[in-house]
Amino acid sequence: MALPDLELVERARGGDPEAFRDLVVRHQRRVYAVALGIVKDRDLAWDVSQDAFVRVHQHLAEFREESSFTTWLHRITARVAIDVLRKERPSRRSDVADVPEPLLREAAPGVLSTALGTDPQETVLRRELSARLTEALGELPDLHRTILVLREMDGLSYEELAERLGIPKGTVMSRLFHARKKMQVLLTGYAGIDAPGGEEAP
Amino acid sequence: MKCAGAAPLLGSLPGELDPGEEALLGAHLATCSACRARQADVEALSGLVRDGLRGAAAKRDFSAFSDGVMARIPASAWRGAPAGPLDRFRELLRRHRVLAAASALVPALAAVALYLYIDRRGGTGPSELSVEVTSEDLATAVLQTSDGPVILVGEGSEGT
Numbered sequence: 001m002a003l004p005d006l007e008l009v010e011r012a013r014g015g016d017p018e019a020f021r022d023l024v025v026r027h028q029r030r031v032y033a034v035a036l037g038i039v040k041d042r043d044l045a046w047d048v049s050q051d052a053f054v055r056v057h058q059h060l061a062e063f064r065e066e067s068s069f070t071t072w073l074h075r076i077t078a079r080v081a082i083d084v085l086r087k088e089r090p091s092r093r094s095d096v097a098d099v100p101e102p103l104l105r106e107a108a109p110g111v112l113s114t115a116l117g118t119d120p121q122e123t124v125l126r127r128e129l130s131a132r133l134t135e136a137l138g139e140l141p142d143l144h145r146t147i148l149v150l151r152e153m154d155g156l157s158y159e160e161l162a163e164r165l166g167i168p169k170g171t172v173m174s175r176l177f178h179a180r181k182k183m184q185v186l187l188t189g190y191a192g193i194d195a196p197g198g199e200e201a202p
Numbered sequence: 203m204k205c206a207g208a209a210p211l212l213g214s215l216p217g218e219l220d221p222g223e224e225a226l227l228g229a230h231l232a233t234c235s236a237c238r239a240r241q242a243d244v245e246a247l248s249g250l251v252r253d254g255l256r257g258a259a260a261k262r263d264f265s266a267f268s269d270g271v272m273a274r275i276p277a278s279a280w281r282g283a284p285a286g287p288l289d290r291f292r293e294l295l296r297r298h299r300v301l302a303a304a305s306a307l308v309p310a311l312a313a314v315a316l317y318l319y320i321d322r323r324g325g326t327g328p329s330e331l332s333v334e335v336t337s338e339d340l341a342t343a344v345l346q347t348s349d350g351p352v353i354l355v356g357e358g359s360e361g362t
Contacts, residue, residue: 015280017272017275017280020272020275021268021271021272024267024268024271024272025264025267025268028264028267028268029256029259029260029262029264030256030259032259032262032264032267033255033256033258033259034255036255036258036259037251037255042258042262046262046267049267050267050270050271050274051274053271054271054274054275057275057279058279109236109237109239109240109243110236110238110239110240110242110243111243112243112246112247113239113242113243113245113246114239114242116246116250126249126250126253129250129254130250130253130254130257131254131257132254133250133251133253133254133255133257133258134254134255134258136254137251137254137255148251149251149255152247152248152251152252153251153252153255155215157215157218158214158218173210173211174210176210176213177209177210177212180213180243180244180247183247183251184243184247187247187250
């Protein structure tokens with residue numbers, strides 16, 4: 001039977017390399033998914049993921065079991081990925097204009113959800129769009145991609161995002177909105193979905 | 203509340219908005235089909251982001267990943283972990299090679315010392331060894347001779 005994370009953490013703290021390796025193997029794909037979402041380059045995401053585990057090992061003694069190991073691991077992963085982004089592309093701070101505003105206006109509400117249908121698992125379109133998701137994420141500005149991935153993969157609250165990214169809560173909500181809107185535009189574009197006339201309330 | 207104000211609130215986690223915001227958003231959604239549709243889009247997108255990134259991770263070959271991580275952790279990092287008494291003794295010997303060499307000589311030095319002690323004591327006469335032999339009902343006896351103490355192991359004392 002597989003040992004729980006905390007048992008493996010305890011053994012790794014005691015100097016058991018195989019216990020730590022078990023933790024790595026158990027979490028490696030999810031860590032890579034978060035890293036890939038933020039840095040968008042596969043090889044860079046690989047390095048970020050490995051670096052995150054090395055940092056986790058360095059700080060095992062400081063891990064307090066108030067949060068789950070997964071939460072702690074993902075927090076470190078996101079921090080490493082964001083640091084890498086800042087070093088790699090320091091000049092790209094905010095580029096909201098990357099997706100033209102006219103495209104945003106064309107994103108009619110409900111198009112994506114209607115096209116995907118009600119079955120979240122089995123539509124062909126969903127599989128196609130999932131396969132192209134990283135491509136779409138790669139089109140987003142760093143700031144939008146990072147906040148969207150942290151929200152959707154780690155489930156961070158507005159407050160946690162604000163603290164993690166060092167921005168006000170209002171900015172978090174606004175940035176998330178724009179990130180989602182751009183993703184909807186990109187994904188409906190990939191899927192070749194025609195946007196019907198949207199209904200707007202006052 | 204208008205759509206422009208409601209849109210950023212869509213996709214909130216339960217309990218994430220303050221009660222005032224939550225009430226205003228609820229009232230707006232009740233009357234605005236466009237924002238209800240946006241809400242559905244947000245939910246659809248959430249699932250796609252998770253599925254897409256996990257799918258990309260699932261396609262990659264991770265067979266060398268953990269080896270790469272372990273190779274980046276220096277061996278000394280594992281030695282820094284709390285060790286047992288035997289580990290600590292080994293580490294002490296590793297660090298102090300003179301001490302290690304001396305410890306290897308300890309059994310030999312002890313044997314020589316014992317030999318010299320017995321030899322010298324034996325030379326002064328058996329009475330000074332004060333070895334008392336009691337053989338009654340015992341199978342083993344120690345005899346003092348001019349060459350030193352001799353231990354006699356008997357056949358046993360069956361029936362006694």
